[in-house]
Amino acid sequence: MIIYFTYGFLFAYVTLPGVLLGDLVFRCPSCTAERLATCPKVTALCAEIVREPGCGCCPVCARTEGELCGVYTPRCSSGLRCYPSVDAELPLRQLIQGLGRCGQKVDVDVSATDHQAANEVVGTESPFTRRPAIDAWIWQQSAKKQEEINRKTKMRQMDESRTQWCNMSTHGQRGECWCVNPLTGVHIPETPIVRGDPNCDQFQELLRAMPTAAPSR
Structure with a gap:
């Protein structure tokens, strides 16, 4: 029994770090000939x-x-x-x-920026107004x-300024985006779902025509 337990412990000790590392390390898929064959030609x-x-x-x-x-x-x-x-x-x-x-x-001069930061007096001014x-x-x-x-x-982000939802990108491709009602978060059916900016500003008339009631929980 002790021998089996010892071997089991050693096996877990050797294999578990590799499994965890596989979850943490992100590697891009290789550019195979099949993937390159689907690329559009650069005409510009x-x-x-x-x-x-x-x-x-x-x-x-x-x-x-x-x-x-x-x-x-x-x-x-x-x-x-x-x-x-x-x-x-x-x-x-x-x-x-x-x-x-x-x-x-x-080019950033590290020594110069460090020297400037060391001699800078902390005040009430916002750091963004003084950032080079x-x-x-x-x-x-x-x-x-x-x-x-x-x-x-795999989180979703909502762009409130453009009233759009977007899925996060995967494998170098930007996630799909679509226009939503900013008050309810409901997708506007008349708007497209595209990989990129759906240009939701052009659908302001549809936004005003949609119900403004908050979604039921």
């Missing part, structure tokens, strides 16, 4: 061709300076980086929504990490 004249964001395999045009960018969009061209606007109240959300802008890459533009790179990295966490937990 691109200054630079890059791979799809996330776990995508298909070639797409890189975003140029001044174009919209974000976590779900193709990356910016070489020498550029995606930044939120300077006056953005929620820079992470802006990047997740793809409302950032490609701009010239600014170079810190936008840090916000972009944080946005990517947050997107990974949301994808693993």
Whole structure:
């Protein structure tokens, strides 16, 4: 009995970490020939061709300076980086929504920023009003990490400003989005379900025509 128990304990000790690690580590599926064969051809004249964001395999045009960018969009061209606007109240959300802008890459001088932070006097002013533009790179990295966490937990996010619901992305593909009544959360039947922005602003007339009573619990 003791021998069986000992062997069982050793087996669990060896195999359990691998099982747990498999749940924690996320790996993109490989770009097989079958997946590449389904990619549409790039017909536009691109200054630079890059791979799809996330776990995508298909070639797409890189975003140029001044174009919209974000976590779900193709990356910016070489020498550029995606930044939120300077006056953005929620820079992470802006990047997740793809409302950032490609701009010239600014290298972060770590020693200079540390020296500035050490000599800065703490006051009542909001830190966003004094944050240098170079810190936008840090916000972009944080946005990517947050997107990974949301994808693993399979959570849904509701965009109140655009009255839409979206499923989280999987395998590099953005989740499906649809328009809802902002007061009830009910899907508007006349609106499409698409992978991307369903442009719910154009359905304002339908929103006003829908019942405004809260959903029954």
